[in-house]
Amino acid sequence: MTESWATFGADLHLDLAAGRGLRAGLTEALREAARSGRLAPGTRLPSSRSLAADLAVARNTVAEAYAELVAEGWLTARQGSGTRVAERARARRTAPAPAARVRHPARRGPAYSLVSGSPDLGGFPRAAWAAATRRALTDAPNEALGYAADARGRVELREALAGYLARARGVYADAERIVLCAGFAHGLMLLSKVLRGRRVRDVAVEGYGLGVHRELLTGAGLRTRPLRLDGAGARTDELPGKAVGAVLLTPAHQFPTGVALTPERRTAAVDWARTTGGLILEDDYDGEFRYDRQPVGALQGLDPDRVVYLGTASKSLAPGLRMGWMVVPDALLEEVLAAKGHTDWTSGAVEQLTLAEFIRSGAYDRHVRGMRTRYRRRRDAVVGAVSDRASVTGVAGIAAGLHVVLDLARGMERPVLQAAAGQGLALEGLSAFRHPGSDLPPREAVVVGYGNPPDSAWSPTLSALLSALP
Structure with missing residues (x-):
């Protein structure tokens, strides 16, 4: 049977010179590709048989062109290694260098980072994830690799x-009401679109929180109304006076202050939603990580019909997976799916199947427990190290999560941030998270994201922090 060209080796695009013989044109095209750098040094070329079939020329034509370029030094040919572009081939200049150029010093990022919101990426379970991927692909039906049907x-x-x-977070969920998304921000964008479609104009948010989340809401045409915060969490008892259609909360571990919403405040939020028909958007961003307390279950468990639960793998595994999920009330499901239909950024089927296998096999639980131990050691190191610093008046938010808040003496937030920058340390002040419309009194503090540094940089990062704290 005649072999198809599709059965041969690597593809190679060549611009054959017009008006020349086949061999001469092929030789010049290969020479120019190597000389210009389009074919990088070390690139393996197709066999003479494969390239001849692709170009519909005699095999001898290709063999002679290869031989000529080997003799010129553009190519090398070794038994068992094939024909390759010679290492000494270098790209030519395509334009003259400018007569003069103003040189600016290269900008260097901070040497260390204690920015909140990121896990230790070096702790990603690569081997276990790769094993789960192999198992998932082995068992995957062919249709899983096609266009998404659901x-x-x-x-x-x-x-x-x-x-x-259901087991780990106390969420009432079934597969029919779970909608996968590409992280929390994607989920919030979809919900913002749904809220606008329901003619909601105002959303309550916590007085301290991520500015990017507020911007997503305002970018969708929604106004944000800040709730006050205290040691019991967001003042959800003030919701009835806010005239809002939804509220965004971080009940298990308020970001960034670190307090948990008390049972009374949880009940107040649910009562408000039931009375007004409002929606609660629950951001459970780091609910797996707790240290000195019993797990705080999801608020959604109190009323699955009034709460949209949002979670991600960004803190437990890595944000680069772009993996998030929403548990949506029945009455909201079709609207969420309609919004998602035009902005489906969900991660690919292979990643979804891998995470499913990772959870089913118990590898996810093992990984979370291991990282919980690692992060607890870091938290203890921070708390112990700053205990004798005169500028630190208190440490908050230590019971859970991947960050702590260091309360500072009056007027010290800016000087500490400046000193940290001088140490090459990226650090955030609490004031950066304050809602611009909040009437909360100013609080001098820094937010220390101890989950961020890799193990190899942990000691110098902690030293840089201590050097910034008088």
Whole structure:
């Protein structure tokens, strides 16, 4: 049977010179590709048989062109290694260098980082994840690799999440009501669109929180109304006076102050939602990580019909996976799916199948427990190290999460941040998270994201922090 060209080796695009013989044109095209750098030194070329078939020329034509370029030094040919572009081939200049150029010093980023919101990426379980990927691909049906048929995402992951969230976070969920998304921001964008479609104009948010989340809401045409915060969490008892259609909360571990919403405040939020028909958007961003307390379950468990639960793998695994999920009330599901249909940024089927296998096999629980131990040691190191610093008046938010808040003496936030920058340390002040419309009194503090540094940089990063604190 005649072999198809599609059965041969690597493809190679060549611009054959017009008006020349086949061999001469092929030789010049290969020479120019190597000389210009389009074919990098070390690039392996197709066999003479494969290239001849692709170009529909005699094999001898290709063999002679290769031989000529080997003799000229543009190519090398070794038994068992094939024909390659010679290492000494270098790209030519395509334009003259400018007569003069103003040189600016290269900008260097900070040497260390204690910015909140990121886990230790060096702790990502690469070997276990790769093993889960192999198992998931072995078992995956062929249709899983096609175009997505269900806007909610792969059913395998939705089923695995339904079991995990019920067991670990107290969420009432079934696979039918879970919608996969590409992280919390994507989920919030979809919900913002749904809220606008429901003619909601105002959303309550916590007085301290991520500015990017407020910007997503305002970018969708929604106004944000700040709730006051105290040691019991957001003042959800003030919701009835806010005239809002939804509220965004971080009940398990308020970001960034670190307090948990008390049972009374949780009940107040649910009572408000039931009375007004409002929605609660629950951001459970780091609910797996707790140290000195019993797990605080999801607010969604109090009323699955009034709470949209949002979670991600960004803190537990890595933000680069772009993996998030929403547990959506029945009455909201079709609207969320309609919004998602035009902005489906959900991670690919292979990643979804892998995470499903990772959860089902118990590898996810093992990884979380291991990272919980690592982060607790870091938290203890921070708390112990700053205990004798005169500028630090208190440490808050230590019971859970990946960051702590260091309260500072009056007027010290700016000087500490400046000193940190001088140490090459990226650090955030609490004031950066304050809602611009909040009437909360100013609080001098820095937010220390101890989950961020890799193990190899942990000691010098902690030293840089201590050097910035008088």
